[in-house]
Structure formats: C-alpha cells, structure tokens
Amino acid sequence: MIAAHKGEIPFVVFLIPFIAGIACGLNFCPNAAILLPVIAFTIASLLFICLNFLYRPLNIYKRRWIGGSLLHIILFFAGWICFSNYNELNKTDHFSKKQADRLIVKISNEPKANNGTVRFTAIVHKIVIGGKQFAVSGNLLISIKDSLAGNLYYGDELIIPAAYRVVGPPLNPAEFNYKKYLSNENIHYQEYLFPGQYCLLRRNTGNPLIAFSLRQRQYLVEKFRANMHDPGAIAVASTLILGYKADLSNDVLQAYSKTGTIHVLSVSGAHVALLFIMLEFLFGFLNRFKYGRTIKASLIILIIWYYAMITGFSPAVCRAAVMISMVIIGKTYSRNISTLNILAASAFFLLLYDPLFIVDVGFQLSYLAVSGLVIFQPIVYKWFDFKHKWADKLWGLCSVSIAAQVITFPLSAFYFHQFPVYFLVSNLFIIIPVAVIMYTGFAYMILGAVPFLGGTLGFVLEKSILVMNKGLTLIEHAPFATVNRIWITPLEYGLLYVIIIALFYYMYDRKVWLLKLTLISMLMLSVSISLKRLNNLSTDEITFLALRKHTGIVFKKGNTAVILTDLADTDKVYRYSVQRYLDSCQVDARKILRPGSDTVTKYLVKNGNYIQFDDKTILICNKQLQYSKPPEDLAIDYLYLMYDPPTDIVSLKDLHYKILVIDGSNSNSLITRLQNEAAALHVNYIMPGRNKSVTFVSN
Structure with missing residues (x-):
C-alpha cells in the first residue's frame, strides 16, 4: 500500500531525516562533542518558531518548502543529539x-x-x-x-x-x-x-520486572523439558516460543539459515501476529457490547505485552509488541489508518528510546520485511489473477514470501553472504507447522500442569517440531539449495535497494524515469561486480593470518589458493577466519597443505622448509623441521618462525631475509623475546599471532 500523498504518512516523512541524523553521528563523529548539533538544533528551532509567528507578514505560505526544510533540519540534528546522548563514551561519568x-x-x-x-x-x-x-x-x-x-x-x-x-x-x-x-x-x-x-x-x-520475566521464562523452559524428550525439539520450542536460544545447536541453525526460514527462530512480528490472531478470535464476541472494542483492544495489548515479558523483553519482541499495539489502537479508534504510518511511528519512538537500534540487524530485517509486506505485496499479488479460490490463496501466500524476501535480500546478502534458492518452498512448508507449534505451545504453557493434557500437548509439540526440522533438512540438502559466498560492498548494497525500490515503484506508477533509474543502477552494479571480480582474478597475494595459536598462510593466485595451516576445514577457527577470507576473495579452488607436507603446483612449490610462490621465497624455521643453511646467493623474502624454534634473532643474521614473521603458534614468552630482540636490532618484522594479519601482493 503506497500512500497517495505524504500527508497520509507524516511519520515516514519525519523518520527519514531523523535516521539520517543518527547515521551521521554514528558514522562520522561517534565520540564528538554534542555542542555543534545542539547549537544547530537550537538555531533551526528558533528560526522555525519565528517563521510561524511571521507566517502572514512574510508570505511564508507562498514558500511552504521553507518550513518543511527547517523541520527536516531540526529532525536531522535531533537524531544526531539523540545518538550522542545515548553513546556512553560521550558521558563524563563513564x-x-x-x-x-x-x-x-x-x-x-x-x-x-x-x-x-x-x-x-x-x-x-x-x-x-x-x-x-x-x-x-x-x-x-x-x-x-x-x-x-x-x-x-x-x-x-x-x-x-x-x-x-x-x-x-x-x-x-x-x-x-x-x-x-x-x-x-x-x-x-x-x-x-x-x-x-x-x-x-x-x-x-x-529491575524486579525484568528479573521476574527471566525467571518466568526459565520456568517455562523447564516445563517444556518435563513432557518433551528430544533435546533438539526442546531447544527449538524454547527458541521459537520463548526466545530462549541457549540450547540451540549449530546444525539446527544452519538448516533454518540455508532454507531462508531463520526468521522463525527469532520471536518477533510473525509470532506476535499469530498470538494477535488467536486473541482476536477468542475476544471477538466483545464487539457486540457497547465498550466491547475498547475492552478487547485493552485485553489483547495486555496479553501481548505479558508475552513480551515472558520472552525476557527481547528487542525483537518489544519491537513487534509496539508495532502491534499501535495497529490495534489505530484500528480501534479510527476507521481509516495507514499501516505504513503506524510502522514508521513505532520505529520513530523506538529510535528515540535507543538510537542504536538502527544498526541492529534484527531491527532492520523486521522493519524491512513488514515494509515489504505493506508496500510490495499488493504489487506482487497483482502479477497473477487466479479464479480458483485455493489457487488464489496459495498465490497470496507466495506473494507475501516473495515481497518479504526481495526487500530483505540485499540486507541478507550484505550480512550473511548467502541466498536461499528454495525460500518459497521452505516458507510455504513451515506455515502449518509453525502455526501448530505456536498455538500448541501457548496451550501447553497454560495447561501443561494438567497431567494427561500436558503430556498430549507436549507430544504434539515435539512431533510437530521434528517434522518441521526433518522437512527443512531435506530442503537444505537439495541440489543448489543455497547460493553462498555473496560478498557485496556498501555501494553494491545501496544499488540493490535503488533497483528494487525503483523497479517496484515503476510497476506501480509506470513513470519512465523510474525505469531509467533501474537500468542505470543495474549497469552500475554490473560494472562494480565485474571490476571486483577482475581485480580478484588478476591479484596474487600472500596473507599471513592471525590465528592465535595456529598457523595460517594463504597463497592466493587469482581464484585459486593454497592454505598452509594446521587446521582442518571443519574447525571453528578455520570457518570463522580462513573460510570467510577465501570467500570474500571469491576463491573457487582451494587446497589445504599441512606444515610438514610438500607439494608442487603451477604457482607454488613447497619442499621441506622452502616455499616458492611466484617470485617470492619463504623459509620456515621450526623445531620439527630443521633447516639447512641456504646458498649464499638465495634471497629470502620471508623468514617464518613457527612452533618454538630453538633460535634467536642474532643466530639468524647470516640469512638474507627481508621480513621476519613471528607466528602465533610460538609460545608467548618466545614471541615477547623475539619481538624485543627484533626491535633492538632494527629488524623488519611482523607478528600475525598478536596483531592483525598482513597481506603482501606478489604481482
């Protein structure tokens, strides 16, 4: 639903400069003094007040843009001030x-x-x-x-x-x-x-209320364990219904993430919406009474906020509760309201409370998804017109999933670097299980103490979760289920949103300039991706990774790489540090080489202690592999000390090396000693074990 006039969505208009002010404070001057924005805010506010008093004498009504511009400036600096006040580093009593x-x-x-x-x-x-x-x-x-x-x-x-x-x-x-x-x-x-x-x-x-909510949630988690036996099902029930994620395994998280259903495991708008639908049905009879609508709205809001309390007042639930509460109030006391305006109002007040919500991924995803449903879903729904009742309902569900996925795709690609190909199938698949799980879970929390009924509800809840997990696992392992290694720059991220918004707006308004903007943005995105790809293909690098107590050297040749490391590719440190780096460089072919192994490739030769990569030579010095003295004329680019070699800097003076690399696999005492010796002898050295990784371009 796109507003016909900006007067229908005043909070959307207010929110844009307010968010811009927060972003300015966050990105350009996070720890700066608050004096500048306060002065600017005060001047703009006084000028705005004066213009209102001189509205007729100065004929301001003929130049309405002046008042609007001043209001935007006021909101911009208000956002900046709001962030500066909230940033604890700006407080004198920190x-x-x-x-x-x-x-x-x-x-x-x-x-x-x-x-x-x-x-x-x-x-x-x-x-x-x-x-x-x-x-x-x-x-x-x-x-x-x-x-x-x-x-x-x-x-x-x-x-x-x-x-x-x-x-x-x-x-x-x-x-x-x-x-x-x-x-x-x-x-x-x-x-x-x-x-x-x-x-x-x-x-x-x-805070007694927060303490009570956390204890209540822990009590309900234990209640799930009383009548459920599968640890995975208990963890999903606790996460999905109560927002308690402590027991959730990585395998379950991966299955939901790769199928585009990770939002199910975050208690947020969809869960609160299911609760709202149930309460709307249960209290529907109150509409027949004089003050029934007001009583019904009050009861629903109270129960929703009680649910927010037992989930530990998590930010996602509180956001959803604020949004739903404002929708309920608006629908109760007004016949014609803008959902988009209510959505913007809830975001505005939440950012007033905590301006750092703006950089919270959950906040961004939830508001973008709901905005996509409000704005884009009606446009997507009109793509096809089904005469059959159930086909039309199915397409309605598909349009919801498509709208939410499209508007959140750039954000998901930017943060999570993947795209679930079968998102439509998986989201349609989980609709019924999630509804059964949520409603059974609500009933279990209320009636779980009843002996026979509690056991029955626990059984239904557990089996529903196991069926959902099994189905998602099958989808996860289907061929081409996920497009991985999507790494986009902030520029490409912005261009994607320009393309999406302009294209959908063109479908709605059919203005030619929107189509031109879409095509130009697509061209710029293509050029940016192509240049990035060409740069990766034409760049050869040696990167000494900082892996603490592990060894890691990446020899990158275009889109191929050899990794000298003592880590397995299934190791958490490898996936966290090495894998992400290779993915960001768009490395397609990779080979893991152990420190004690030798290899010969088109661009790299390792023989014992010696490594030749393009025109660069590396000599490894450790206590397992004793090196023989190299020829006098051999120039060593990098002398790599690892695994506590029995040596010191002075004894290495006969080696003609350019840079000394002190690896993190050495003991702390040896690293400290070698660092002091290298500094005293003015030796050029790096320490990836203690400091940041270092990359050298070899071509």
Missing part, C-alpha cells in the same frame, strides 16, 4: 574516564554458559579508588572462567578488579567485526576473570 582500583558492577542480562565460560553484560555503577567509592556509568562485557559463576543471575552485584580492556578489532580480512557489534550494543570494554577474582556483594538488585 568508568573509563578515571583510573580505578576496582569496579562495582550489576549484571544486566541473563548470563550464558558456554564451554565452561560464563558471559554476561554488566552495568558499572561505582568505582573504587583508594578505598573510596564514586558513582559512574557504562556497560562492560564480562567473561568468567569458573564453574561457580554458573550460579550468577541477573541483578547480582559483584566487585571485580579494574582490569578491563578495549574490545579488539577483527584480526583477519572479512572476519566478523565483534568490536563493531558490541559498540552497536553500546559496549566498548570487556574483562576476563578467573576464580577468586570476583566477589558477590548482593543478589537481586536489578
């Missing part, structure tokens, strides 16, 4: 501004245990300096390697040493940027603790 001895923190979310490490976010509300306490603010990510830390809970207050550090950037190309992810959550520091380094001061000091 805990990092003072050198403290200890921190007093309060756990602000539900602690998660993984491989013996308990991780949670905490609010630092006091620091201790010389025995005195000072009030501060700020968030801190804490990881505790201690089995007793499993007893910690939301709201517990701890005292810890002030040994925090800045979250590090990604070390390898194309690696997931955890630093940016945490900064988008307003977290900039982290701390690792071990037994005896923390002390519990008080329990249950957090």
Whole structure:
C-alpha cells in the first residue's frame, strides 16, 4: 500500500531525516562533542518558531518548502543529539574516564554458559579508588572462567578488579567485526576473570520486572523439558516460543539459515501476529457490547505485552509488541489508518528510546520485511489473477514470501553472504507447522500442569517440531539449495535497494524515469561486480593470518589458493577466519597443505622448509623441521618462525631475509623475546599471532 500523498504518512516523512541524523553521528563523529548539533538544533528551532509567528507578514505560505526544510533540519540534528546522548563514551561519568582500583558492577542480562565460560553484560555503577567509592556509568562485557559463576543471575552485584580492556578489532580480512557489534550494543570494554577474582556483594538488585520475566521464562523452559524428550525439539520450542536460544545447536541453525526460514527462530512480528490472531478470535464476541472494542483492544495489548515479558523483553519482541499495539489502537479508534504510518511511528519512538537500534540487524530485517509486506505485496499479488479460490490463496501466500524476501535480500546478502534458492518452498512448508507449534505451545504453557493434557500437548509439540526440522533438512540438502559466498560492498548494497525500490515503484506508477533509474543502477552494479571480480582474478597475494595459536598462510593466485595451516576445514577457527577470507576473495579452488607436507603446483612449490610462490621465497624455521643453511646467493623474502624454534634473532643474521614473521603458534614468552630482540636490532618484522594479519601482493 503506497500512500497517495505524504500527508497520509507524516511519520515516514519525519523518520527519514531523523535516521539520517543518527547515521551521521554514528558514522562520522561517534565520540564528538554534542555542542555543534545542539547549537544547530537550537538555531533551526528558533528560526522555525519565528517563521510561524511571521507566517502572514512574510508570505511564508507562498514558500511552504521553507518550513518543511527547517523541520527536516531540526529532525536531522535531533537524531544526531539523540545518538550522542545515548553513546556512553560521550558521558563524563563513564568508568573509563578515571583510573580505578576496582569496579562495582550489576549484571544486566541473563548470563550464558558456554564451554565452561560464563558471559554476561554488566552495568558499572561505582568505582573504587583508594578505598573510596564514586558513582559512574557504562556497560562492560564480562567473561568468567569458573564453574561457580554458573550460579550468577541477573541483578547480582559483584566487585571485580579494574582490569578491563578495549574490545579488539577483527584480526583477519572479512572476519566478523565483534568490536563493531558490541559498540552497536553500546559496549566498548570487556574483562576476563578467573576464580577468586570476583566477589558477590548482593543478589537481586536489578529491575524486579525484568528479573521476574527471566525467571518466568526459565520456568517455562523447564516445563517444556518435563513432557518433551528430544533435546533438539526442546531447544527449538524454547527458541521459537520463548526466545530462549541457549540450547540451540549449530546444525539446527544452519538448516533454518540455508532454507531462508531463520526468521522463525527469532520471536518477533510473525509470532506476535499469530498470538494477535488467536486473541482476536477468542475476544471477538466483545464487539457486540457497547465498550466491547475498547475492552478487547485493552485485553489483547495486555496479553501481548505479558508475552513480551515472558520472552525476557527481547528487542525483537518489544519491537513487534509496539508495532502491534499501535495497529490495534489505530484500528480501534479510527476507521481509516495507514499501516505504513503506524510502522514508521513505532520505529520513530523506538529510535528515540535507543538510537542504536538502527544498526541492529534484527531491527532492520523486521522493519524491512513488514515494509515489504505493506508496500510490495499488493504489487506482487497483482502479477497473477487466479479464479480458483485455493489457487488464489496459495498465490497470496507466495506473494507475501516473495515481497518479504526481495526487500530483505540485499540486507541478507550484505550480512550473511548467502541466498536461499528454495525460500518459497521452505516458507510455504513451515506455515502449518509453525502455526501448530505456536498455538500448541501457548496451550501447553497454560495447561501443561494438567497431567494427561500436558503430556498430549507436549507430544504434539515435539512431533510437530521434528517434522518441521526433518522437512527443512531435506530442503537444505537439495541440489543448489543455497547460493553462498555473496560478498557485496556498501555501494553494491545501496544499488540493490535503488533497483528494487525503483523497479517496484515503476510497476506501480509506470513513470519512465523510474525505469531509467533501474537500468542505470543495474549497469552500475554490473560494472562494480565485474571490476571486483577482475581485480580478484588478476591479484596474487600472500596473507599471513592471525590465528592465535595456529598457523595460517594463504597463497592466493587469482581464484585459486593454497592454505598452509594446521587446521582442518571443519574447525571453528578455520570457518570463522580462513573460510570467510577465501570467500570474500571469491576463491573457487582451494587446497589445504599441512606444515610438514610438500607439494608442487603451477604457482607454488613447497619442499621441506622452502616455499616458492611466484617470485617470492619463504623459509620456515621450526623445531620439527630443521633447516639447512641456504646458498649464499638465495634471497629470502620471508623468514617464518613457527612452533618454538630453538633460535634467536642474532643466530639468524647470516640469512638474507627481508621480513621476519613471528607466528602465533610460538609460545608467548618466545614471541615477547623475539619481538624485543627484533626491535633492538632494527629488524623488519611482523607478528600475525598478536596483531592483525598482513597481506603482501606478489604481482
């Protein structure tokens, strides 16, 4: 549904400059002083007020664009100010501004245990300096390697040493940027603790409502376990119905991701919509009474927000609850409302509350998907006109899936680098199982304590989930089920959205300039992708990866590569660091080579300790492979020290090498010693084990 006039969608008009202001503060001056936007906001606001008083004398009504422009400027700087105020690094009382001895923190979310490490976010509300306490603010990510830390809970207050550090950037190309992810959550520091380094001061000091919601959710998760037996089904039920993802396996996540149904595992708009449909049916009889519509709306909103509470007030559910609540209120008290305007209003108020929602992938996906349904679905639905009732209903469902997938495709490609080919089949397949699971789950949460009924509902819930998982697994392993390794630049990401919006708008309005814009954008996208591909094909590189305690060297020749590593391609570190880099370079053929193996290819020869790649020579020095002294005239480009070689920098002075590479597989003490020696002797060296990876172009 596209509005006929912008007056029908005022919040859409307000939202655009407001988001632009947030984006400006986020990308160009995240830690800048707030004075500039405040001054600009004040001047624009005063000018706007003055023009309203002088509306007639200055004949402003003849130049309406002046007032509109000023309003957009005001909203732009309001968004900038909103972000600057929310960014904790801009606050003068942030805990990092003072050198403290200890921190007093309060756990602000539900602690998660993984491989013996308990991780949670905490609010630092006091620091201790010389025995005195000072009030501060700020968030801190804490990881505790201690089995007793499993007893910690939301709201517990701890005292810890002030040994925090800045979250590090990604070390390898194309690696997931955890630093940016945490900064988008307003977290900039982290701390690792071990037994005896923390002390519990008080329990249950957090928000009582959030504490109750988290405990209620944990109680309901245990309730699922009482009458269900399959761990995978229990994990999916807990995730799908309650938003509890701690027990979800990677295999299940992969099946849902590759089939384009990952949205099912995020309790959001679709789940709240199913609850709304059920409540609308149950309370429909109230419409017959005088104040029935108001009572029905109040009851539905209360139950929806109660559901948001038992899911732990997750951001996705809260977004959906706000959106649905505003739709309910609008439908109850107005005969003709714009769903798009309500959608924009909910986004506007949520961004006022937390401007960093704008960089949250879930926020972007949910609002884009709903916008696609509101704007694009009617256009897609008109592509075909089926006379048969059930064929028309089936096409209606298909149009919903197509509209949502098309509008979210650039975002999914940009963040997740894949496209599910059979998304239409998988989304149609899960409609009935998801509805059965959701409604059975709601009934189970209410009636699960009834002996026979609870067991029956648990059985139906478990079998429905197993059927859905089995079906999605079959689709996942079907031929050509997923297009992987889609890596697009921000420019290509923007061009994709220009193409999608302009093309659909052309289908709606049939204006020639929209078609021209679509074709020009498609040409620019094709040129950008082609140039990127040509650059990758014509570039030969040696990349020394930073894999901590592992070895990793990538010899890239066009779209082929040999990887010298001690990691298997199924290893988590390989998939996280090496695989993503190869995919981003569009490497089609790859070969893993062990450090002790030899090989001969068209562009690389490894014989013992020596590697020849194009015109570059690498000499490996380690304690397993003792090197023989090379010929006097052999120029070594890279001397690669790995696995704690029994040597020092001085003993290597007879080797004619250009760059010393100190690998992360060496012990920390040896790396420190070699670093100090290299610095003292003015040797050109790199340390991918401790610092970022390094890439050298060999052609």
